[in-house]
Amino acid sequence: MFIVIVVLIVLALLILSRGVRIVPQQRAWVVERLGRYLRTLEPGLNIIIPGIDQVAYRFDLRETPIDVPPQVCITKDNTQVSVDGVMYVQITDARLAAYGSSNPYSAVIQLAQTAMRSEIGKLHLDESLSSRQILNAAVVSVLDEAGVTWGIKILRYEIKDITPPQEILRAMELQITADRERRAVIARSEGERQQQINVSEGKRQQFINIAEGDKQSQILRAEGEAQAIQLVAQATAQAISAVAQTLSQAGGLEALQLQVARDYITQWGNIAKASTTMLIPADMGNVGGLVATAMEIVRRSSSGPSVPQGGSASAPAATGAASKPAGEAMKAPNPSSYVPGASAKS
16 A cells, blocks of 8 residues: 555656746747647746647747858849858747747748848859958848748848959959059159149249348348438538638638649559559659649539629629739640549540
């Protein structure tokens, strides 16, 4: 009797152990009763009938990365490239994943490869190498449409490598090298052009500055010469005025005669120093006649503007000449007589 009880307890424990199922978090178990779908066990403690119910499928509901094997694709310009990638999928409906496809993961891999071949065939080689985001989005769109019936969702797809043939790679390297050399030549020529422009602009500005400086210098020089001429003219006018005032004083005329004679002798002495060729007047020793001629010019200049009433301008000069002794009368010099300050050089 005791043995029967123990056997019953053991059988009960075995039945309970087979009928109790603990499902982990982010898992989904599909239960079938007598070969037909019954329900999906949620995470936690679940009870099934041993021998009648059985767990047919177990799915992981977490995001799962799946490698897409490399495959050969032909571009629009008939170039073969090898493309592989990785996609991230997630089971959203355990029932559809169990009964919608015999192997949902294999199905999405095959569909991803066919979709990639189709999208690569729409692009040229250069476009396919630079349009990864477009290709990824197109593959995800195709897989999402098919994944609805499989209970699986394609979160994203990423291309890992697009590998052209070795001949294409060498041609691309040559093209890249030529393009870089072309850009280097263009950049160098642009730099030289800009340098020449800068140099010409600098020379142009330099010439403008020099011309402006010369113009300003000439203006200042002309203003200085004009001021000098004005000062010389003022000084000459003051000297002439001073001479005129001196002549009007007592003894002024005799002092002027002495100065004229002294200047004549001085200038005559300088003739021999200035040149080896001299023009000697005929009356070289007639200093008195020369001084008398100069004084006569001075008298006429001082008395010429005022003409007395009823007389002539030459009357005072005649009267003055008559009032002097006969020995002191002035005699007009010959036309060839020497004039102070004049000299001839050959």
